[in-house]
Amino acid sequence: MAIWVGGIIIVVFFGHRGWVRANDNDPVAQMVKQMSIEEKIGQMILVEKNSIQTKDIARKHIGAILSGGGGNPADNSPKGWRRMIAEFQANALNTAQQIPILYGVDAVHGTANVRGAVVFPHNIGLGATGDVSLVERVAMITAEEMKATGQNWNFAPMLSIPTDLRWGRVFESYSEDPEQVSRMGAATVRGLVKGRILATPKHFIGEGLETWGSSRPYKLDQGDIALSKKHILDRDLPAFRAAIDAGAMSIMVSRSSIGNKKIIANHDLLTTVLKEEMGFQGFLVSDWAGVDLLSGDIYENVIAAVNAGVDMIMVPGDYDKLTNNLVYAIQNKDITVERIDDAVTRILRAKQSIGLIGPSPAIADVPLQVVGSSEHRAVAREAVRKSLVLLKNDAVLPIPPRSTLLVVGRGADDIGLQCGGWTIDWQGSSGAITDGTTMLNGLQKKFLDHVIQYYPEATSREEPQADIGIVVIAEQPYAEGVGDTETLVPSATDYRNIEFAKHNSKKVIVIVLTGRPLQMSDIVPGVQGLVVAWLPGSEGDGIAEVLSGDYNFQGRLPFSWPDGANDLLFPFHFGLEYSQN
């Protein structure tokens, strides 16, 4: 079909339904025309950085590299990251096509693999703020810190709407409310797109709806969804639509299945629904080793995924085997050249959308000093303050200025516990794993040193009586299916700490650092104050700023807070403020 526009004839080729359009004036279309099969396949491969031989980037035309959780350079500093990625880019540009690579990371609460980067509250805390424009600013700052390190692709936002709180990824979700997930997911995409970072809504689709016990070795993560397609689409599609409208140009496909059929091989969902009916023009990337979860051999699996609509494969390790099988599949006509061209066109369009195709440099010129800057930390502290939810207050908060305080629990003085999973390491860990302030640091800024006694754990000694005991309960960090947990209860140590505080102070406030609601009905009646701080990240002093009364509480529960299977301790959207007492 030819269109007459201002004296130029533009020829538009409409491919099969669901395939992206190309026209002759388009640099992407020109590139695809000139590329060899090997060059095209290279664009479809996403390799983990610890598995890549640097010389293979040019030799095998590799189009994308990722750091998984904890896939950090030996020098884990902003500078170390920038140097590593710059070397990968230099190799990618040392080719005929000179196409920069995508460098992907899970910057799911700031670019938190990087030591020294600002770490924001995990999504569940952002959900509690209810502040969509704050969420967009958080994403813009994340984009800025990513660019300084050379990263250009974020595997975020997660758009799952969990119904089972035992799942290890609840904290990566904004809310149990689909509309809230849509609004916040779109805000994150907008912030990343403004910052010229490729956003990746994930994981398509139905995640969080899996049946408990349907997955091995995990329980729910990557399991099976026993619900109708209609139910799943009605609930989950709006958030993906909002993210696409906000400019998302890649989407990650879930490793779960529906009715025991893996979504990664589901042509109907990936191609008919997402690409044809919704008109998604970007590319679909499979999740970590997702193709290996299909039931065939590697040859059959790669055919099934690509023909279903997967455009890029997160290998992540043995890329030779995968590349060879893809070449073979094309030679055998088990995958058509048209399907490959469509995949590569989508990938190059996404690269073009963040300025990687054309005259701009492969690594944006953002100074390293922005990483973890005080301006960025101030926004994270604002997010912490707004994310706190006050669940109970029997005239104990705000803490009067001259009170003596007894602070109990390791979580009060531990950046790692504040940050949770996906921080420096995949699973996160306790300890001083990155820069920031703890909740105790914040209290020390607000209250004179001599009025605070701090005990990481309860002791059996008699202690001087304090006016107020502050007990911090903290979940151990976890990520993904590793965090699938049958019973969500505080630990024996937490209970001991509470008893110790009750014994040694007049009133007790419990602060909970957690990725999901815990069962606490036996604790609540015996204490005067209860605050949930979620996984606040690197700026723990934001908590003291609210406890002291400098700021009011404004957070609301993004998930209903159950107690046992059937009872509700606090309803969805519950949250007190000082003025209400």
Ligand code: BGC
């Ligand atoms: C997770 C994804 C993540 C990817 C890369 C997978 O295991 O499910 O959410 O983006 O790893 O780290």
Ligand code: BGC
């Ligand atoms: C990586 C994660 C990835 C996980 C999948 C880990 O080794 O660091 O990013 O999601 O493996 O199992």
